[in-house]
Amino acid sequence: MLTFGREEQKLFDRLAEERLGIPELLLMEAAGRALARAVTEVAERRPELAQIPIAIFVGGGNNGGDGLVAARVLAAGRYSVRVYYADERLFSERYSMPPSAQANARIAQVLGLSLRPIADYVPGPGLIIDALLGTGFDSRRPLSSVCHSAIEAINRARAEYRAYVVACDLPSGLNADGGAVGQLYVRADLTVSFVRPKTGIIDAPGFAAAGEIQVSDLDIPAVVTERLLRENEDFDAAPTLVDREYIYRRRHVPAADTHKGAQGRLGLIAGAPEMPGAACLAARGAQHAGAGYVHMLVPAAIVPACLKAVPSALFYAWNTVAELRQRAAELAQRVDVIALGPGWGDNPEYAAVIYDLLETDLPLIIDADGLNIISKNVATAIKFAGAAKRRLIDDLPPVILTPHPGEAARLFRVFAPGVSAPPDRIRFARRLAEASGAITVLKGARTVTAVPLKDRVKIYINSSGNPGLARAGSGDVLTGLIGGLLAQGVDPKTASLAGVYFHGLAADELVENSGTHGVTPELLIARLGESFLRGGWE
Template identity: 30%
Template sequence: MKIFSKEQIYEGDKLTVERQNISSTDLMERAGAQIFKWMHIRLQGAQVPIHIFCGIGNNGGDGLVLARHLILDGYNVKIYVVNCSDKRSKDFLINYDRIKNVTKHWPTLLSCKEDFPEIHAEDIIVDAIFGIGLNRPVDNWVKDLFIHFKKTKAFTLSIDIPSGLQIDGVTKDEDAVVWAGYTLSFVVPKLVFFLPETAKYTIHWEVLDIGLDVNFLSETSAEAELIGKHEVLPLYIPRDKFSHKGQFGHSLIIGGSYGKIGAVILASRAALSSGAGLVSAYVPKCGYIPLQSSFPEAMVITDTNDEKIINMDFNIKPTVIGLGVGIGTDAETIKAVEGFLKKNKTPLVIDADGINILAQKKTLLKLLPKQTILTPHPKELERLIGKWTDDFDKLEKVKTYSKKYNLIIVIKGANTITVFQDKLYVNSTGNPGLATAGSGDVLTGIITGLISQGYHPLNASVFGVYLHGKSGDIAIEDYGYQSLIASHIIDYLGEAYKDLFKQPEQPQAQEEAVDNKK
């Protein structure tokens, strides 16, 4: 699913009006009617008080359309206009005028804190104050209104985006944004729904189809893409009946040090479980017995040193190499990594201390093969690119870094974002259970295993992140968040693959089956 910029959304509205030969007011009517349908399906005529707060722009116009439909259907509606400026949009004024035809009670104008209405916890608040066009801090009395919403503890539904939240920036004042229980986003989700500093402003979100021009939607290249099942299915490479292990490549995992051999075991197991034909592990001598005894499917090559890697000397020709898990940052190890990178031409996936070594010696970045994949967690990323002011600044710095060194960078988090050049791929799978030791090692192994099978590095990154999260989503059904461990992610990878081809259940068909049994 595409994630458009503010400018692209405006362009989509404009083209829809032109190509469908409708007015902007008609498009607003369509949007408001869709919100009404969403609410009506859930409320079914319930007479809970619905407080609709409208701004004086097009977002407020959407709120007025919604209010009119709710009133006509007999709902208990109270309308307020947040009178924060003298400028009113044309479509707002048209719908403001239409309200008088369906109710005796004109909207209440709010201009200061003393105007705020009483709202109970059992009521519903609809936030239609500011849309995606907001590019300035809100007035203090409007901020007080947002605080008032929060204090009531009433369910808050935001239209398109929580008011006060900018689509392309981070609001520093948490009280200057509406904290929504649900947001109904028109056409596509907003990038701010997925970033650590801004996702908190809406607990849930859903996309509403308001009938934008289909050619615009299909032909417009988005700045970001939300990755779900439908996006990764085309990436999947099926296997031929007569295929053999030699066709799925040889993954080599290089890493480990005394006390950190488990990282290599996890990454190696994940590489094989994701589909690599062969997996070898290059470890210090202390890792030989742990690997051979706990993971017999792997082949093991040992360094000359007992406790750390100092040579990186092997005589195999792997398809892809996963480097860095548990490897440490000892001076001799760094020297070995530098020597290896100077002669290596094999595709790389680099994680953990491999990234930390690159951060210490940035000259090594120029030695990396094109489209090498880095999988940093936040602190590793900071060591690599430096500090950032907010999430948008972070993304811009990562884009710049990706372009400068021709890297694919996987920013691990609640919504892991894969960055290549100027494009963002926002993952939709995963849960808090994945915040556990070794989870990143597993991800490294999965991506390495996918490249081994012939997946392009970018596709392997996007697909691997999805599978990693989906495996965790399935695993928590048995283990819950707290008890999920990294090994479980590997154990459920098969289920994640199978889920790609699982058809959603059809409620109507189920009901018919029940009726037939009767």
């Protein structure tokens, strides 16, 4: 599902009026009614919350207009409501305010709804609607003193009195475009978003403030909305949410008569005498992804340990860098995809192996120490980026990079020397993919994957995973997982997105039974089969 930022929402609203004949006032009516329905459902489940007036905080823009519609609808449904406004100009014809919001403010006055300044609100229990700030808010700007006080009061009511907070479109203080948040923002229990979820409540860190997310179609048939999105290429820039539905539609199910040869061969170049475990975790991740064969090229000193941990793998040993380079070239002739880097060591001489593999037409995944080798100096990075971009131009399989934030920062410094890194993860991943020419899987909460195309970079935000993945070795499992999918013929974009999704889903399943403290890379591997089954890839 696409997500909407500030510009996408503005574009949709304009197209709704121009192409569908739905004016802004009707869109606001539909939004407010959807908000009121959601609040009513909460009140019916938990009637004690509605025993005192529902507090509705409204700003001076269209988000506030949505809240005023909700106030009217709830009052008509026999709920007691109190509207707390941030800008009294909304209720005066002497000022030019957003016309649809101002129209609903006049209606609220005529109907005699309780309208009070925010300063009158006293934090307490009950239901709260946050309709202060919408998609137009820019978290780089300071909050007004009134909105600052309102958000503090809402959060205090929730924290101290267990008030239930429903946010209109996105919690106030979050940036609709994702990434950076303000110093202060509403923490909601439920967010009702319109047409599409806002990027800011899908991306980190905003997703943690949104609570449960519901998406209202604004009474526009889904097929009509889909047609509008397809017909306007400006929506292509919007990030896509990778959830179960997205992954299910791209499922790869082995044929009933498949065999190990058809399941593909992964070549894994990894491990060092002090880090044999990384290679083994990656190999087991690939096997649980369904790879038919895993070929492990590791230092001779760790072959016995790896053989014990992964007895079904095929092993190739090396002792010198020259031997490593020769064996890597031989391996490239035998496998369908190569993954390298987990626990490899960051010897600059290994760069020659990376360059050799870039000249093949094999899919290539680079993780951990492979990334650190590239980031050693600008010359290495330039040579890498040139080869990776040639792959795009020649329609060869792209390179996949899987950095954690620290590795990504080091890569950015050499791929874009002298350029300040963007402050948020979405723009950071986009710039890194542009500079490197590689699919960039920026790991972390709500992993962001940037896929470079010939004319743009497409962004995807993962929906699975939890803090239990913050363990050494988790990334090695992911490298093997993506490689195992690629070996079976899954395209690089889908392999990257599905690998990240199933990796996070396995962690989510573990947390259900044992909490985040119970997540280890070894247990994660054991749960991968269940995650594929749950995701419909069986």
